[in-house]
Amino acid sequence: MFVFNHTVVGNKREDKICQDYSDIYVDNSFYIGAIADGHGSKTCIRSDIGAKLVVECAIECFRQFATTFLAENITLNIPTTRHCRNIIQNLTNCIVASWYDAINRHYATDPIKGLPAECVPHLYGTTFMGALVVGDYLILLQQGDGRCVVFFENGDISQPIPWDRRCEYNSTTSMCDADVTTSIRHAIIKREDVVACFLGCDGVEDAYIDTYHDINNDTIKNHCIMGGVNVFYKHLLVKIFEEQTNFNNYFRHMLADFAISGLFSKTGSGDDVSVVGFVEKGKVFNNIQSYKKDVELYELEELFYWKNDDIRSKKRKLEVLEKRLETAKSDLNIVKLDVLKKRKSGLLKYRENFYIDVLQASKNKQQAQQTFDNYKSQYFDLEQQCEKLQQKIRNYE
Structure with missing residues (x-):
């Protein structure tokens, strides 16, 4: 022993x-x-x-x-x-x-x-x-x-x-x-x-x-x-x-x-x-292949569990980022409309400030879009990883 x-x-x-x-x-x-x-x-x-x-x-x-x-x-x-x-x-x-x-x-x-x-x-x-x-x-x-x-x-x-x-x-x-x-x-x-x-x-x-x-x-x-x-x-x-x-x-x-x-x-x-x-080393051999399979399968399931947990977390954040992007788009449209109204009313002396507002709103929208796109890419990548893990798990069964 x-x-x-x-x-x-x-x-x-x-x-x-x-x-x-x-x-x-x-x-x-x-x-x-x-x-x-x-x-x-x-x-x-x-x-x-x-x-x-x-x-x-x-x-x-x-x-x-x-x-x-x-x-x-x-x-x-x-x-x-x-x-x-x-x-x-x-x-x-x-x-x-x-x-x-x-x-x-x-x-x-x-x-x-x-x-x-x-x-x-x-x-x-x-x-x-x-x-x-x-x-x-x-x-x-x-x-x-x-x-x-x-x-x-x-x-x-x-x-x-x-x-x-x-x-x-x-x-x-x-x-x-x-x-x-x-x-x-x-x-x-x-x-x-x-x-x-x-x-x-x-x-x-x-x-x-x-x-x-x-x-x-x-x-x-x-x-x-x-x-x-x-x-x-x-x-x-x-x-x-x-x-x-x-x-x-x-x-x-x-x-x-x-x-x-x-x-x-x-x-x-x-x-x-x-x-x-x-x-009892002499008795281990009879079940060794079963033990190996169980260990490998459990490890795959553990990875799958935590990646799914990560997906759930990222999905919530993705929804938040999507709302921020929509808000940034809406803010940009509001600023642009405001500029048009000021132009029609003849307030050209404030033109420089109007353009600064437009540029800032446009920048905010671009940043929100980039953050959303990057996070969305990570989310889809995680989904693909989960699908591959799921297939590996099915292959063990």
């Missing part, structure tokens, strides 16, 4: 302190990965430390769990039985207790005068997501936002960890919540059909316009909910297949660019980004 991770700092934080943290642990018989996203708020002033500590604690608890699991040849029944749930609860309790011990030890070295003891965990507030591949199982844990995406050999893609509605948009649950031991969600999957598992913080999903809503229409058919997130990971699978030994170098550079500029999206989230991946 190929396991990798990387974390990059975003560009929207003024202090440039990365709130994300990720790490992996690879043993001969099991694999561990974890990510965390510190809240970074004004009250969670040590959340970057909290994120690092929860990842370190989780990896150690996972390691101890895996060692015992293999030594005692534990079997996990799916769907989970009470015994299985108790095993998972013990694992989550270990992580929570270890994290609280770690933050309290850190706080003891640098206390804040007058801060009540019950407020200390909030200083270190962070989300957490972790995965353990051991024996025949993939064990997943999560507190807070971010997404775990699993790819299967039959082509299915799922987010197996139950979702918590408290973790949408700008809200999330946290390791510092009072109910953390009961609100950590989990999933257990049989490993045999899994191609890959990815853990990604919200810096991934926030880069895509279809994370929470379908934007499909007659032409765009792959921008369903989480379509962008799924394509992001399909792209990684394609690159793992193509790059082989050079993937880690590619991934580090790509993720840094992604945080700012996005990938198959108009822009990046600007947030810190962390990704952990577990990939």
